[in-house]
Amino acid sequence: MPHTSKVHYAWLICLGGTLMLFASIGLGVNVFSAFQPHLMARVGLSNTQGAFLITVRSFFVLVGMTTADRVARRLGLRRGCTLSLLLLAASSFLFGAAEQFSLCCAAAALVGLSYSWAGVIPLSLLMARWFQDRQALALGIASAGTGLATIVAPVPFTALIERFSLRLSFWTEGTLIALLALLFWLLVRDCPEEKGLSPYRAGGRQDQPPRPRSAPGGLTPLRRVFVLTASFCVGAATSLGISNFGVLYSTAGYDADTVARLISVMGLCMMAGKVACGQVADRLGGRISNYSLYILVLAGYGLCCLASLGSIPLAYLAMVLSGLGLPLSAVSPPIWARDLWGDEGYARGLKWIQSIYALGIFLMGTVPGALADRTGSYVPAYLLFWVLLLLSLILLGYVYEKTGAGRRPER
Numbered sequence: 001m002p003h004t005s006k007v008h009y010a011w012l013i014c015l016g017g018t019l020m021l022f023a024s025i026g027l028g029v030n031v032f033s034a035f036q037p038h039l040m041a042r043v044g045l046s047n048t049q050g051a052f053l054i055t056v057r058s059f060f061v062l063v064g065m066t067t068a069d070r071v072a073r074r075l076g077l078r079r080g081c082t083l084s085l086l087l088l089a090a091s092s093f094l095f096g097a098a099e100q101f102s103l104c105c106a107a108a109a110l111v112g113l114s115y116s117w118a119g120v121i122p123l124s125l126l127m128a129r130w131f132q133d134r135q136a137l138a139l140g141i142a143s144a145g146t147g148l149a150t151i152v153a154p155v156p157f158t159a160l161i162e163r164f165s166l167r168l169s170f171w172t173e174g175t176l177i178a179l180l181a182l183l184f185w186l187l188v189r190d191c192p193e194e195k196g197l198s199p200y201r202a203g204g205r206q207d208q209p210p211r212p213r214s215a216p217g218g219l220t221p222l223r224r225v226f227v228l229t230a231s232f233c234v235g236a237a238t239s240l241g242i243s244n245f246g247v248l249y250s251t252a253g254y255d256a257d258t259v260a261r262l263i264s265v266m267g268l269c270m271m272a273g274k275v276a277c278g279q280v281a282d283r284l285g286g287r288i289s290n291y292s293l294y295i296l297v298l299a300g301y302g303l304c305c306l307a308s309l310g311s312i313p314l315a316y317l318a319m320v321l322s323g324l325g326l327p328l329s330a331v332s333p334p335i336w337a338r339d340l341w342g343d344e345g346y347a348r349g350l351k352w353i354q355s356i357y358a359l360g361i362f363l364m365g366t367v368p369g370a371l372a373d374r375t376g377s378y379v380p381a382y383l384l385f386w387v388l389l390l391l392s393l394i395l396l397g398y399v400y401e402k403t404g405a406g407r408r409p410e411r
Contacts (some may be wrong), residue, residue, distance in 0.1 A: 009195050010138070010192070010200035011138075014127070014130075014131075014138045014141055014142055016183070016184050017123045017126055017188075019180050019183055019187075020122075021119065021120075021123060021142055021143060021145040023176075023180045023181070024084070024085065024118040025120075025145075026146040026147070026148065026153070028091070028111045028177075030149060030150045031149055031153045031154055031157065031173075033243075034154040035157070035169070036053075039095065039166065043099060043101060045104070051366070053104055053108045054108075057108040057109070057111050058362040059112065060109045061113075061362070062359055062362050063116075064116025064117050065116045065351070065355040065358045066351070067117075068117055069350075071117050077122050077188070078185065078190050080117060085118050087113060088110065088111060088114035088177050091111045091174075092107075092173045093174040095107045095170045096168075096169075120330060120333065120354060123139070124139065124350055125346075126188070126190075127139050128338070128343075129190070129199065130192055131199060132199040133202040133282070134282055136277070136278040136279075136282045136334075137279055137281075138278065139335075140276070140278025140331050143327070143330040150267045157173060214343070214344075215344065216340065216342075218402055218403045218404075219341075219399070219405075223402065223403070226396070226399050227336060227340060227395070229392070230391075230395040230396040231336075232359060233360065233392035233395075234328060234332075234360070234389070235356070235359070236363075237386075237388040238297070238329035238389075239360075240361060240365065241301065241326075244368050245263055245322075247378055248307055248381075248382065252307040252310065252378075253310060254310075254312070254315065263319075265316060265319045266326075269323025272323075273296075273323060273324040274331050276327075277292075277293060286335045286338070286339040286405065287339075288408070290328075290332065290393075290396060290400065291397070296324045297321070298390065299325075300319070301322060304379075305383055305386065306318075307378075308377065333353045336349075336353060337353055
């Protein structure tokens with residue numbers, strides 16, 4: 001069997017995907033929390049207006065998810081994602097220049113579109129084209145770029161704000177994103193054929209034709225509804241859970257330094273978990289990957305519900321377990337689409353899963369704050385998230401068991 005030690009170009013595509021998500025989700029969304037208080041103070045936004053910016057962004061994330069496959073077909077993945085990253089750069093320049101609430105809303109809309117058009121859907125389509133084997137591992141590595149941005153970017157951007165100005169910090173971010181768009185354009189090609197290659201096969205087995213993945217039998221319309229309901233629950237519980245970890249512990253009386261360290265630990269564990277999730281899915285199948293992540297995140301969120309006890313060791317354990325389980329939010333949905341829709345329906349299944357996932361974030365976005373206003377704590381929100389995750393596990397597990405999907409791959 002022929003074997004070559006040369007690195008397959010698919011891994012450079014994976015690097016390009018990492019840079020893309022570092023920008024579109026990491027810088028565009030996750031790091032925005034470092035800018036938001038300063039933006040509200042400069043423009044004179046109320047708390048309601050500040051929250052409305054997130055609502056605008058979430059709405060355009062949903063719009064982008066429902067159109068991402070059409071954008072990819074019309075423009076191609078390389079061109080479409082590069083242009084979407086340039087939209088994100090434009091949003092940073094617009095935020096930097098904005099003095100009116102309406103311009104801030106316009107910038108937030110551009111962020112939402114870029115999140116979708118240069119996010120998980122095009123990344124998953126790229127990995128599906130370039131990787132016949134190790135596809136989930138490639139997804140996990142690329143998705144880890146979002147966590148990397150969350151860890152490394154807030155401190156220097158905040159320093160720029162405090163030493164110089166908010167405008168310079170936003171414009172520096174926009175310039176960085178434009179450079180990442182250029183790197184993405186130089187690295188990425190839509191498909192292996194453009195480089196005269198075939199998709200990556202483990203062990204250098206490039207002489208063998210790829211094995212098509214077929215959809216399992218028994219995925220009835222009702223079971224599709226179960227999968228999409230699970231996706232709705234996961235979107236709300238994981239994305240909103242990540243966004244509210246800080247206020248969960250700060251309102252429970254933890255000091256600012258401890259809260260910052262807790263969030264950093266969660267981010268590091270989430271990065272490690274994304275790579276590990278990909279390895280588990282590739283080697284043991286999507287079913288084992290699902291159950292492993294659900295056990296971790298349910299345990300982590302359960303400990304989050306004990307935040308009011310004031311125990312710092314329990315808080316750190318909650319962040320470790322939650323971080324390791326939260327790849328359920330980014331790496332798992334493409335795996336569900338692959339396992340349940342097969343190669344032929346992958347793009348369609350992924351579009352529906354990600355769109356309903358985004359709908360969950362949009363519709364549930366104000367719930368944690370509303371519960372906190374009524375109760376004085378974010379613990380009830382995490383109890384709700386825990387219930388949503390348990391429901392999604394039951395629904396998704398039922399579909400996997402009934403269809404026989406996600407079994408250990410044959411070697």
